[in-house]
Amino acid sequence: MEKLQLWERFKDRLYADAETGLVLDTSRMDFPAKFSAELEPRLQQAYAQMAELEGGAIANPDENRMVGHYWLRAPELAPTPELSEVITGTLTSVKAFAHSVHNGNIKAPDGGRFTRLLVVGIGGSALGPQFVADSLGNAGDRMRPYFFDNTDPDGMDRVIAEIGTALPQTLVVVISKSGGTKETRNGMLEAQAAFQRAGLNFAAHAVAVTGVDSELDRAASQQRWLARFPMWDWVGGRTSVTSAVGLLPAALQGIDVDRMLEGARRCDASTRRTATKENPAALLALSWFHATAGKGAKDMVILPYKDRLLLFSRYLQQLIMESLGKEKDLDGQVVLQGIAVYGNKGSTDQHAYVQQLREGVPNFFATFIEVLKDRPGTSGEVEPGATSGDYLSGFFQGTRTALYESGRESITITVPEVTPFTVGVLIALYERAVGLYASLINVNAYHQPGVEAGKKAAGTVLKLQGEILELMRSQQSRAFTCEECALALARPEEVETVFLILRHLAANPDHGVHMVSADKPWESRFQLRAVAR
Template sequence: MISLDYNNMLSTRLGGRGIDPARLEAMAGRFRDAHADTASRRDSGEMGFFALGDGGETVSEIQRFAEGAGQAFSNLVVLGIGGSALGTTALRTALLHPLWNELDDEAREFFPRLHVLDNVDPATFSAFLDHVDLRRTLFNVVSKSGGTAETMSQYLIIRERLQAELGDGYRRHLLFTTDPEKGVLRALAREEEIATLPVPSNVGGRFSVLSAVGLLPAAMAGIDVAALLEGAREMAKRCESDDLRTNPAGMFAALQYLAATEYAAPIHVMMPYSDRLRDVADWFRQLWAESLGKQNTRDGSEVFAGPTPVKSLGATDQHSQVQLYMEGPFDKTITFLAERDFEKDVQIPSAYPHHAELAYLGGHSMGELLRTEMLATEAALAQRGRMNMTIEVPRVDAHAIGGLFMMLQIATVYAGHFYGVDPLDQPGVELGKQLTYGIMGRPGFEEQRAEWESRAAKDDAFVLR
């Protein structure tokens, strides 16, 4: 079972700093309201991610594709950005061999290599196209709207390359994961007879990892999709309680909210002590930032709310960031992500007994060292009055990852209620998209583009060349 140890968030453990337990206890009533509001929005169908753990026909469709047409390919390439890519990357890092794409076919049990192209840097993209064998590759274009500039530019380039190489056979090398009814990808799929998978209309991109967005790549790479969904279902069930003390998602949200708004710690560091959990922190950054960083509350009041999520990695960042966390401003909480049992461990040989600096390592393992460093960092932070907590999974497997995804998604919507904002929208992101369309010459945006160019000209005196 996933555990949440929040002792080191409390003033009783931090020498007077940290959250007063009485203040946390007083959040119980607010949490019941947050829980009721979330349940109402879930039951109305507004928060569709809750239902993803139930699977359904889409999962059967995914498995049929993965076990059928999907077997014809040696490479699966996901074209997506943000919520269309980060969850898949986290799944790949957590649940596949660390060198998966470098293994030969037999070592991968003939499952395809899995690549995620989530940016439009031309150097990276062109190098990949020069490397990949198009005839053995399936491109999964992931965009719910079908209007994501980065993803659609990738698609247009890939489509042209496929047509030049394969003629009319290009269609077999494309799969669209998009809205079930609307959007340009859905229209193109109908026009060109391209295979599709649906993203439920009531599931936003950053909440979509347990939909076809993440499940199709997972299934094609041999990840146990059923276990992922079982873990998510069990966590959702565990979070049905409106008792703050027994609801891990509620407790995580309440503690982080109090730390940010009442204890001057709006920076939330997520620090996995596991390379396999590294990209879960990247996925969480988008979830937390895009959901909670809002100018207006749900009733339209101006608030400029939101914590700042930061990614760190233990033990690597003990040597780059922890000095700041130990002795810098008291404006951060640190959430450690840990696995209780490593799937594989490596023994450290005993050598150089006459050098105390090395002799103490002998007879231990790398897993012991990593866990000890995490425990030592927790203790050191607590001694300095720095708030920290630990989320621990029994082991990094599909069941645990599904539960972890669901817990953090539910925590995010609870936090949205505490802040008074809508965790499901992203108006700031949409403005950036509109300006991009304007600069690129999309009809209807000429005035915005002129204003942008004028503003740039005014600022030119302040550019060092």
């Protein structure tokens, strides 16, 4: 397409909203002439379904619950006065608690102020707070954040080592709706052990964000933790960042959570519009449907040209892939839906994988995120007439052009700068786009049976590990191959899992399993020895 024709299409397609500062350009998506008109009836149905969702309809029949993350930034829209009050009350409590910590009214046990923040969570209880912390953090933060976001012992050891001598001034926020999520529970226990080794009372440093009367809620109450904040069953983990899950860590860090909520609220208002050209989330969903043929045929590459937005692609991976990656549609038909998401940051991606994007397999569409403001204040020139920020903008524009010239489609999202307000806008934009796209492809965006299946499978592995250790204790003088062990347990079909368990046990001193290696790994022998304590 000639540049002047592309310019005309740019003007026709450009969405720009003065109230949110959001600009969305879909001119590099080659829609067929009648595409938008053909999808319009389905979009109107999606708007109606979204209105029902916000009105309190049961959106997740698997768990018989509503989905109300939109109410978090507009409590007056909640379906009952009681819900409105609890949302407002929780926000007030979050801000009051953070203010008391910052002012030293809530002190560390040594009498000093809390200066460090350790957030323990997994999935949506970590990815959203991490994205917010990284995008909006500065050297002058009221508290420096750290995260336990996995059940990797070495990873947790690294975090504790980084906190170092500041552990006595560290506040711990444990986030788990059920209180039984194993990764979060393990992180909490590892944190407790680290505080105990340092001679510190963990409860005097701990705060819980959890469901009322959950396992974690009861433990925090019995052990007299500093505070407890609610998680509600109508807020899913991947859409929880504007609940206490994300707001408490952000407020403690010193981020203006009111502005973040205001950005999300204003974006929500724009994405409720039923005129598609005036609804940025609908334009995104429409672009996704075109790019993927409504069947996940292409991957989504997120390319933010700003260091502060590096973690946005990781946050979107969960939001999009967990919401849309479904085996069956709402009618029970096998559809195998989803959109794979990955990303880096510009212009780092210029030296990483843009070569393949430009000339390799055309199995993707790109989303560029442009931030207009380079830094507070002025920038010096790195060569006559050009700053570092000018180069960043040039690389963005050049990459966008180069991809389009090679037949690679892209969307561009532009925001004025990275602030709590614009982060709220971006979060709300993608939450709504996911919901609308899910309606277009007729899947439930608000359940995750595959995640639950993985948790159950992990539980089965750990149960088998217990059986293996019990067998080895009962025959401590015997060294087993994995096949002998599986036969002795009457589980010959699980021999591969038995081998993997034995190999892991032998690599660590915790259970006292010793391995005598053989040339063929599966012929190695494993024996229980007394654990040195």
